[in-house]
Amino acid sequence: MIEATGLTKHYGRTVAVDNLSFTVSEGKVTGFLGPNGAGKSTTMRMILGLDRPTSGDVRIDGQHYRDLHQPLRTVGALLDAKWVHPNRSARAHLRWLAAASKLPRSRVDEVLDLVGLGGVADKNAGGFSLGMSQRLGIAAALLGDPKVLLFDEPVNGLDPEGILWIRKFMHRLAAEGRTVFVSSHLLSEMAQTAQDLVVIGRGKLIHQGTVDEFIAHATESTVLVRSPELEKLGEHLLGAGAGISDDGDALRVSGMDSAAIGELAAAKQITLHELSPQVGSLEQAFIQLTGDSVEYRTAEAAQRAGQEERA
């Protein structure tokens, strides 16, 4: 279990993480969701004792990372696949990590085979493609057979095959009963891998709960209604406290489910041609929730790009 309480990190005057509290429960995949620059990587570095929180606290199973004995046996992490010396072979990279946790050398070959790098183990890591580097990073994370795993944007920049491989791997790790905390800026990715979600924007907690809760909470479900007596139906719906909006030759009703609308129409003897609940997309939900907290808006970005071009 990972527990963060009031976690805060300032870099000079920039507040990267702002009073963040959340828990990651055991034996589940928890997604850590937020737009780019929301403070996900900083939070992960603080969990792993690399960066010191300005204030607040984060513990893994009640202990600070820095106090763990042979931490690779408890926590495995992949924050950046490029954290390897380019002139060191994949095997040598894992060998020194294994030595640090007193793991046998045979374990190095085991994890190399597990991620499918057995054939290139003696090649220098500098020549690896991103996908291969990512596999090496996962091998390093799995080295100590840890209960807790942290991954920072593991599918970023990968080809579809690589994404599929990582996704399957996460499921497998969770099925083995491990705690997996994985960050992403893509909600659709999270919906496929995670059960729980911690959502942040601009360093602040926006939501913590299950994926379904998040979607229900974030998307306002609407019902599309078609009827020859649309105007009359609209008045009754408004009267019953629902919200309506025109959608061409149909009405989009919010705040009332399809059963209630159907019953209302029957009671007022209005014919219905269509009555279909509309589920908002995940991305819509995400943008709706984090919309205020995206660090660089698209318009701003475009403006900047324009200025640079002129310069």
Added chain:
Amino acid sequence: MTTLLATERIKLFTTRSPWWSAFLALGLTIGFAALVGLNHSGGPLLVEHSQFGTQFGLMVVSVMAALAITTEYRFATIRATFQAVPKRTSVLVAKTAVVAILAAVIGEVAAFGSWLTAYAIDGGPEMAITTGADWRMVAGVGLVFAVTAVIAVAVGTLVRQSAGAISILLIWPLLVENLVVLIPGVGANIHDWMPFTVASRFLNGAEPIAPMGPWASLAYFTGVAAVLLVAALAVANKRDA
């Protein structure tokens, strides 16, 4: 070419390292001149006393010039540069020119700054810059700095790694040239033709047994820099970026 010079100027001044280097080079040389001025005794302070710290500045500028090109390799911006301007020779010549001009400016400010500082602390009529030798000793510093910067950019282009290039650029003038003289028999003769030794003869005047006079010494030093630069250009053109 003016576009290229502008490009390289923007690249140079939009990172921190040249500013740091300039600051450090000036601080060290002028600070050293102040120390010398404050502690001087026995006879009047001379122009040459104010220039004792020049070598600090020279080494810092050499490091700065090497970093100007090696960091491009480090961050692969050299590829972006060659993509924008495929004529590699022009790009590298422009970079060398910009770095050399900055080095010259640092050299002149350092030299005259040191002279002024020493003069302000303990100046007398002996401190006046009058003879040709005096002028070379002070105003010549910028020239030596500029040529050294060319050598540093050339070495940086050849080696491509900051650590390696800087090691060579510091070990060569500070250690190799000085130790060579200790080799019995041939040492002194080899030493006479070592580039930085020759360059110092331009600044400090050539002893009578030296193979070349001051201006010929500068020409020789510049020649060495030119040969290195041409070699670097040839290699950069042949090599994959």
Added chain:
Amino acid sequence: MTLLAVERIKLFTTRSPWWCTLIALALTVGFGALMAGTADATEPLNIAATQFGYGFGLVVVMVMATLAITTEYRFSTIRATFLAVPNRPSTLVAKATVVAIMAAIIGELAAFGSWGIASVIKPDIDLTINTAYEWRAVAGVGLVYALSAVVAVAVGVLVRHSAGAIAVLLIWNQLVEPLVQLIPKVGDDIHKWMPFNIANKLITGDPDPTARNVLQGPPPSDAVLGPWPAIGVFAAFAAVLLGIAIVVANRRDA
């Protein structure tokens, strides 16, 4: 012990330490051979002269030691290291130890190699190591290299960039210390307490006048301490620097 093994694996699984070792040995032993080969009746060979390349080796060893830590910052493997071993002081002490041992071995190989090659080239000159001074001049090289490597690791931790750390070390060692002497009045006194000048006292200081031609071999140190107190002071200097580096690394975000 575990940590020493970790750092040993890290050091020897990249190429740069091997290159540096090769260069350091080639330069020192090569200069030893050069001195022996060119020696004649007017400038006879002695033990001090065989150690002519000592300064070269020292600089290369310091570059090697600096790179051992700065490349960890460069490629962020320092973060992977701190993930595996969150106890930063132990990790850094282990690294300094491994690098110092490596430097000591290079130093001994360089010193005895230079001495040996000179003996081979000039078999008729008696180069037997007899006096305490002669022993220090040869066997002491490893000790000075090892302590200098600790200084280099400490500077590397503080500066974190290869270029900056190497520039600081070389400019200090090769330029600041000798140029300090040019300051009138106080210059010589300051120079006597400069760390590398003090360290050199072990190798080139307190010479036996019958065996030492000052024009040959590395320039003699003018430190006022005796050879052993001098190296003690240098060791303390290295330890203090490493201590500062550890405190800084422990506080800083990795």
